[in-house]
Amino acid sequence: MLTRWAHRHAQWLFPAPAVLLVAVLIVYPIAYTGWMSFHEWSASSLSPPRFVGAANYTKILVGDARFREAVGRTIYFTLVAVAAETLLGVAMALLFNREFWGRGLLRTLAILPMVATPTAIALVFVMMYHPTLGVANYVLSVVGLAPFRWTYSSQTALYALALVDIWQWTPLIMLIALAGLASLPREPYEAARLDGASPLQAFWHITLPLLRPALVVAILFRAIDALKTFDIIFVMTQGGPANASETINILLFNQAFSYFNMGYAASMAVALFALVMGASLLLIKVRRSTTW
């Protein structure tokens, strides 16, 4: 009896464990965060969460200047980091796409930063950035430049952090672009050469358009990651000096685990989710459309 029932319902039965797992591990936390974002709760075991309606969202949208600044900073950080990574990554891919002696070794070395743990990298950079004891300023002094404040000034902190991100993640764009380059057809280039196109024209009118789908995927990956950057900022500046490098993620971490404003932090998490989702949809749309 049971086997016949099982047989008939196999299409539900077999995926059930996986569906259940997804529900528990993914859907539940998201739903819980959404639910929490309409409450006020200080993680107390004496007083339960209190329903406050959309108050948290009103505060985010109109009341909280610190949050608005964090949003702007998050987007700016992402733009700076991802733009630099894309430019450098494509340049490196073009370089490594040529045959030269030692290419394999250099290519392997170039992707090493990607494999390292962000926290470890951050700690190393903290030491390198130290204004008087760090190697970064020593190198600058050797080539005759004035010392720089790096993460130790509110004017430069965000850029110094973006530099770490660029150092670590340019190889990812390079790898994806390299794979894209390897799959390009030869014919268009031959045709272009016959028509008298310069190498630059060939790059602009053939390589880039053909590479675009791969590049958009690479940028999408990086943009999602950069919007969510947490570890290097947390380790290196904790959002400072003042709030000069406080992104949404750092602020919401502070709200949740330093200030214990669980509901408010949840509403920020939802906002960050919306931002990442929006950016992704935009990029996917760009990928499908025919013009840049």
Add this chain to the structure above:
Amino acid sequence: MTARRSTRRTFLKTVAAAAAAGPFVSTPARAQGFTWKRFQGKELFLLLTKHPFIEVLEKHIPEFESLSGMKVKWETLPEIQARQKMTVEMTANSGGIDAFFTSLHVEKKRFWKAGWYHPLNKFLDDKSLTSPEFDWNDFTPGAKAGVTQPDGSISALAAFVDANVFFYRKDLFGPKGLTPPKTLADLEPLVQKLHAPPSTYGIVLRGLKNANATQYPTILFPMGGTYLKDGKAVLDSKEQVAALDLYTKLLRQYAPPGVVNFNWYECSASFMQGQVAIYMDGVNFASQFEDAAKSKVVGKIGYAVLPSGPGGHFSPIYITGMAVNAQSRNKEAAYLFTQWATSKPNMVHELMAGVGVGRTSTWDNPEVKAKPKMPADWYQAYQASLKIGRQGLPEIVGVTEYRDIIGVAIQKAIEGAPPAQVLAQAQKDFQDLLNRTEN
């Protein structure tokens, strides 16, 4: 009474005394005399924090196991991660943690309001649970106040008491005939005389937000400033403005470049590299300064009490303690551990390793005096600072948020904003915070 594995004479004495007290003292509680073995066979789980006090404690936990016959398991995490884990465990009501190490200067009121500390008052009064050797009154007044809540409940037993002191380079002071400042008014002229960049900077103090909030009172308190007056924020008082002005002027003019984002790590690094003449911070950093593997200035550091000021003479103190989890299923057994961890013999271990404690008897202990690990003026400065100790941070629920508020104000002022202006904003934010959380 057999010796078991424990080699500590002191413990044996305690155990012997407890065992002896049982049969011979004729008190009503005789049948339930104190014994460490009461919960023999139980297993405890502790949540500990990376901290010098814990490093010493961990080495001696096996002694507690043989003393009590209990099995102890523990996890040691960095402070912030430990607090996160605590939050998760407590909100899940798991009851898995029996005792935990708590940074009272941050967690005291928040954890109390959340109901996470088990009040220890009844346990302390219970002669069958508290060893006659324990002696609550041996703790310094500052340490006792630090673990006691507004309603009188005792949330933890004081373990490590940190005090801010004045570190200075004897080798730079000596040739110029300089001495540590007696008052705040002497401080800036002194710093100015020592300031000779880039080889030597006059002073370093923490600049990084949040972290700086624990050093700011080294100037604020003697200046006469406070955080609260009748429950209202007073971050915009004229004493506050004067204190912030001095604190940030010192850093802007006489500190190494980039000080605005210096945490204790960067501060002590530049001090240990010999770049700085004066540093005011937690007294426990001294053990690094005197460690030849880390420091270039071993033996060149002098230790003194902080300068006084128009508002009085204070040393900001920060207390960490051992607490019993209100959700634990073994509260009494956990209390035995808590009691052992802050017992007289254990505090002697701690101080002998250079970790300062809040028990008066420990500082006069002959063992400590016979084998001093630190220079004599370190002990003097520390002990004197405990006597003028005042809780360094406001005792409110939102301590961390307050630290960020004042921390940002300090950083902005270091970078050149007028102190009165940044404090006006801080005052507004702080009062908002109090309105939200203190009721």
